[in-house]
Amino acid sequence: xxxxxxxxxxxxxxxxxxxxxRCSPRSGDLSVYWYQQSLDQGLQFLIQYYNGxxxxxxxxxxxxxxxxxxxxxxxxxxxxxxxxxxxxxxCASSVSPRYEQYFGPGxxxxxx
Amino acid sequence: xxxxxxxxxxxxxEGRAANLPCNHSTISGNEYVYWYRQIHSQGPQxxxxxxxxNETNEMxxxxxxxxxxxxxxxxxxxxxxxxxxxxCIVKRDSGNTPLxxxxxxxxxxxA
Numbered sequence: 001x002x003x004x005x006x007x008x009x010x011x012x013x014x015x016x017x018x019x020x021x022r023c024s025p026r027s028g029d030l031s032v033y034w035y036q037q038s039l040d041q042g043l044q045f046l047i048q049y050y051n052g053x054x055x056x057x058x059x060x061x062x063x064x065x066x067x068x069x070x071x072x073x074x075x076x077x078x079x080x081x082x083x084x085x086x087x088x089x090x091c092a093s094s095v096s097p098r099y100e101q102y103f104g105p106g107x108x109x110x111x112x
Numbered sequence: 113x114x115x116x117x118x119x120x121x122x123x124x125x126e127g128r129a130a131n132l133p134c135n136h137s138t139i140s141g142n143e144y145v146y147w148y149r150q151i152h153s154q155g156p157q158x159x160x161x162x163x164x165x166n167e168t169n170e171m172x173x174x175x176x177x178x179x180x181x182x183x184x185x186x187x188x189x190x191x192x193x194x195x196x197x198x199x200c201i202v203k204r205d206s207g208n209t210p211l212x213x214x215x216x217x218x219x220x221x222x223a
Contacts, residue, residue, distance in 0.1 A: 103155030
């Protein structure tokens with residue numbers, strides 16, 4: 001158990017819908033990261049936050065957005081969902097961007 | 113960040129040492145070598161990282177060559193639970209650089 005929690009574990013929704021994935025970092029960690037893992041693309045970095053501020057962006061679609069709240073939990077919002085958005089979404093956290101990241105168990109999103 | 117090259121797959125007998133190689137010939141002086149693994153579809157698990165000295169922790173040892181162009185992750189006594197995909201990642205430790213995962217090495221530990 002890494003100490004990072006993600007909810008929900010599984011999510012099934014229809015195309016065009018919007019969902020919110022939630023992540024609680026390890027106690028004391030200020031950095032949160034989101035990754036997407038699909039069968040054809042592998043593990044890809046989406047976005048990074050540090051103490052509430054966006055610090056780095058990867059291949060995140062404009063339909064996707066994220067934020068980190070004052071209590072340091074983070075949410076990833078996915079809208080106008082397409083079949084290709086079906087994937088595992090992982091959240092990771094670290095004490096700061098200079099330190100190793102610890103990953104949560106992931107949310108499996110299925111878009112039908 | 114420098115790219116890494118790893119074998120696609122490896123087998124290891126249970127109880128033997130598993131030695132996973134990684135080439136990173138374009139690594140820069142301020143880049144670290146990180147190892148993560150992913151068991152089935154679980155979240156990736158941090159294993160170890162190093163800059164130029166060899167490192168050891170409770171999970172594994174990391175051997176980095178003197179020219180830093182390659183490294184080896186050693187699992188001293190592999191068990192069936194070590195079957196996973198192992199990722200070698202080179203990353204600047206200066207803050208806002210993400211982990212870039214390649215395809216990794218699929219290690220199968222065989223009874």
